[in-house]
Amino acid sequence: MTADPLALEALLDRMHEALQGGDLAALESLAGPLADAGATLAPPQSRATLERLRRKAARNDTLLAASLCGLRAAQRRIAELRSLEQGFSTYDGAGLKHRHPQDRGALSKRF
Numbered sequence: 001m002t003a004d005p006l007a008l009e010a011l012l013d014r015m016h017e018a019l020q021g022g023d024l025a026a027l028e029s030l031a032g033p034l035a036d037a038g039a040t041l042a043p044p045q046s047r048a049t050l051e052r053l054r055r056k057a058a059r060n061d062t063l064l065a066a067s068l069c070g071l072r073a074a075q076r077r078i079a080e081l082r083s084l085e086q087g088f089s090t091y092d093g094a095g096l097k098h099r100h101p102q103d104r105g106a107l108s109k110r111f
Contacts, residue, residue, distance in 0.1 A: 002040050002041065002042035003036065003037040003038075003040045003041050003042060004042060005041060005042065005044045005045075005049050005050075005053060006049075007037055008034075008037040008038065008041055008053060009049075009052065009053055009056060011030060011033055011034050011037055012034075012053070012056040012057060012060060013056065014026070014030060015027065015030050015034065015060050016056065016059060016060055016063065018030065019060060019063040019064065019067060020063070022067075084102065085102055086101075086102065087099055087100050087101040087102040088100050088102070
């Protein structure tokens with residue numbers, strides 16, 4: 001069975017709304033239907049429909065890339081905070097590393 005280009009367009013619009021709203025649950029629920037619709041897409045009847053689908057897919061791709069960048073930044077920040085919770089290291093004049101344990105709970109009180 002082939003998917004209607006208008007159904008794919010509606011899914012792309014829903015994906016756009018979910019991306020703008022940061023609704024990860026909605027994005028997850030759209031993954032299967034989007035993949036199915038894309039795999040079974042009937043050829044669009046007009047060039048305008050094809051161009052509209054292309055623009056919406058490109059728009060969503062840009063938002064997905066930005067979302068991924070933001071998620072990775074958050075992961076790095078969390079890892080950094082966890083690392084600080086373990087303490088920090090310094091090097092002396094001889095190049096030897098010295099660990100300085102962090103007082104438990106002091107960092108978490110700041111956040």
